[in-house]
Amino acid sequence: MRMLVTGGAGFIGSHIVDRLLMEKHDVAVADNLSSGTRGNVPFGVEFYEVDLTSPGLTEAITEFKPDVVFHEAAQINVRKSIENPTTDAKTNIIGSINLLEACRKNNVKKIIYASSGGAVYGEPQKLPVPEDHPIKPLSQYGASKHAVEHYLEIYRQNYDLNYTILRYSNVYGPRQNPNGEAGVIAIFAKAFLNGSQPVIFGDGNQTRDFIYAADVAQANLLAAQKKTPEKTFNVGSGTEISINKITDLISKATDAKTKPKYGPEVPGEVRHTYLDISRAKKELGWQPKKKIEDGIKETVEWIKNGD
């Protein structure tokens, strides 16, 4: 089939591209290279250097004529979304509407949308967090990611454009930018490898749900293949792990000579969170495969080889 990945030059998108190539699909990437790199796009993949909000995106979809679009391109920085909400909304909402318009005009069969389990639910009212948990985003990023979920449903009702929403937990793995604001595993691994001290905000007993990028790519592939009664799926490990424990594993994998420092708690940060993944297991037949220890080792190897 013909598959187009927006944001395919970035971290998660490039893992989806790899997985699609393994299945011998015809693959294209649409990306403006704002955080992704051309080097992440393998040989044999059609590359369109276009912005989500531009007419170039429509031209790319019109020329490539994908059957399925995996929508990963986004402004992903929570802090930037708070400082500059209009820029966040332009990329994440207007850019996504531009994509949906291009898809309906070109008879795309299905869109798989990367939403965020960490950002759309807000403070968990129950653990693990199920898909029908109240939606109470705490940031403009969470609001913009969720807004697109509504547009997808509208395009399904009005134009029969099929879709699946995947709400990821904290994704980690090779090719995650260790110089970004998020991605604690990549950031801490780089700090330990450089002999500096990573900073844990708070006491480190806060817990998160980490999922390996290749497992996320597999969930995308299954979502593209399967027709399911439900349209929204959490994609996470389904388990919680403390930041102290994660730091310990990274310290071991990097053979660290330094210890982490502790800084002030981040105000408004959620204390404990992890996702209920039973729906994805049941309906998509998906389940995370990578053990966290192994995933961390592979991430460290990638950073060692010069990110």
Ligand SMILES: NC(=O)c1ccc[n+]([C@@H]2O[C@H](COP(=O)([O-])OP(=O)(O)OC[C@H]3O[C@@H](n4cnc5c(N)ncnc54)[C@H](O)[C@@H]3O)[C@@H](O)[C@H]2O)c1
């Ligand atoms: N990384 C996580 O833990 C996580 C968790 C939940 C959801 N998500 C979602 O997964 C998706 C991928 O995230 P990622 O971590 O791979 O980020 P990333 O920054 O590595 O990848 C995003 C890609 O989109 C491209 N891009 C950004 N703005 C664009 C624009 N206006 N036009 C065209 N291309 C543009 C970038 O160049 C980059 O290649 C995003 O939609 C993000 O919201 C990520």
